[in-house]
Amino acid sequence: MTDQITAQVPPLATFLRPVLPPAALHGLPGEVAVAMAEATGADPAAVLMSFLALAGNAAGAQPHAWFGGAQHPSRLFVVLVGDAATGRKGTAFGAVERLFTEADPDWAESRILYGLQSAEAMIDRVADGRATGDSRLMVVETEFGRLIETMARTGTLSAQLRNAWDGRVLQRIRISGTQQASHAHVSLLAMITPEELLRHHRRLAQAGGLESRILYAYTAPAAEVSPFAGEAGKAGHLAGRVREVLEASRDAVMAQTDPISRHLFMIRGIQPDVALPVAAEVADGWRVLVKDRLPRPGQGLAALHARAESQVIRLASAYAVADVAPRITAEHVEAGLAAWSYCARSAEVVFSVPVGALPPDADPRHAARIVRRLHERWPDWVSRDEIGSDVLHGNVSAAAIGAVLKDLAGRGLVEHRLVPTEGRPREEYRLGPPQLPLFP
Numbered sequence: 001m002t003d004q005i006t007a008q009v010p011p012l013a014t015f016l017r018p019v020l021p022p023a024a025l026h027g028l029p030g031e032v033a034v035a036m037a038e039a040t041g042a043d044p045a046a047v048l049m050s051f052l053a054l055a056g057n058a059a060g061a062q063p064h065a066w067f068g069g070a071q072h073p074s075r076l077f078v079v080l081v082g083d084a085a086t087g088r089k090g091t092a093f094g095a096v097e098r099l100f101t102e103a104d105p106d107w108a109e110s111r112i113l114y115g116l117q118s119a120e121a122m123i124d125r126v127a128d129g130r131a132t133g134d135s136r137l138m139v140v141e142t143e144f145g146r147l148i149e150t151m152a153r154t155g156t157l158s159a160q161l162r163n164a165w166d167g168r169v170l171q172r173i174r175i176s177g178t179q180q181a182s183h184a185h186v187s188l189l190a191m192i193t194p195e196e197l198l199r200h201h202r203r204l205a206q207a208g209g210l211e212s213r214i215l216y217a218y219t220a221p222a223a224e225v226s227p228f229a230g231e232a233g234k235a236g237h238l239a240g241r242v243r244e245v246l247e248a249s250r251d252a253v254m255a256q257t258d259p260i261s262r263h264l265f266m267i268r269g270i271q272p273d274v275a276l277p278v279a280a281e282v283a284d285g286w287r288v289l290v291k292d293r294l295p296r297p298g299q300g301l302a303a304l305h306a307r308a309e310s311q312v313i314r315l316a317s318a319y320a321v322a323d324v325a326p327r328i329t330a331e332h333v334e335a336g337l338a339a340w341s342y343c344a345r346s347a348e349v350v351f352s353v354p355v356g357a358l359p360p361d362a363d364p365r366h367a368a369r370i371v372r373r374l375h376e377r378w379p380d381w382v383s384r385d386e387i388g389s390d391v392l393h394g395n396v397s398a399a400a401i402g403a404v405l406k407d408l409a410g411r412g413l414v415e416h417r418l419v420p421t422e423g424r425p426r427e428e429y430r431l432g433p434p435q436l437p438l439f440p
Contacts, residue, residue, distance in 0.1 A: 028242070100239075
């Protein structure tokens, strides 16, 4: 009987998963996220972020939004973080990849790079003077830990990835001369487990600011689906929508480009300078719309929030492109803020729950043991006495245990109740309700 109950307990990732704000499911990205999640059982947040990353690259560096004195196209660095067995990170990406393979086969065949070996390999694919004249490159790394190790061995790769996100010129020195990419549009979609990310985080944090350019998306299984279930019907319809979006985006850029710039773009791949306007309601109300509503970073996680506003405008650009909109509106900004907020909370989960940065008096190792025990016993409650004596073996002070439980409860990860007894009420805890990835 116990085995049957245990088998029905949702994976731990489902309890820890942040809530995806409904505003993030705006427009075509939201339709793709829900439809592909239902068809494949992947987390809709993972599908959503995969779609935004691929769409932003396929649409190109133009048009872009001007923000903070810099150009911000919908160029994203996304890392899907989920368990190896149940996270379905590859399932989410595979569903989106099939859409783009049908919608834009040329881009899918020639502009996706599976696995990045070096900065030189990246620059070579987008260098000036190449016959294709195409500066787009979608890097897909299914083993993000391997990429972090490569960056640790060679300092040039992390620096060039930072430059790529920023839109700077990429350069490599060769015997025959300097090779450069003046208009590179490089996006990243990577996958890793929480344990691997935590193990490699120190190296990533030393990559000179790269981590602040990354959007982490925590993924959990959406639902069990038949292994024989297909997605052909939905994929065909959505692929047609994606094709229309990409064609409309390119037509809009060409329509705003003078004949000489158009010729240089078609022949030599030199990107025209076409801005995606920001609606007055966005420009005038940015503080109220975004800045005052940004989630505050947790203890020790400020670096992950350093480029929050830039990330929001890039995400808003992606939603605007998917809407075939002539400008970025408050609705696109709302969607971008919702998607970024989910990624911010994902980082909180990954780096704070198992072994990340909790307040100094809340030991993350103790939090990890408590969360695991509560998951094992869910939906039953676990007493404070059992946590102290059995889980932590009586080696932790009452104050330290209280600090951990208070932090977990404050972030909504555990529930707390007092049970009347003949003497002092008994304190009990259990994991909060599992977060359902799909929404009505």
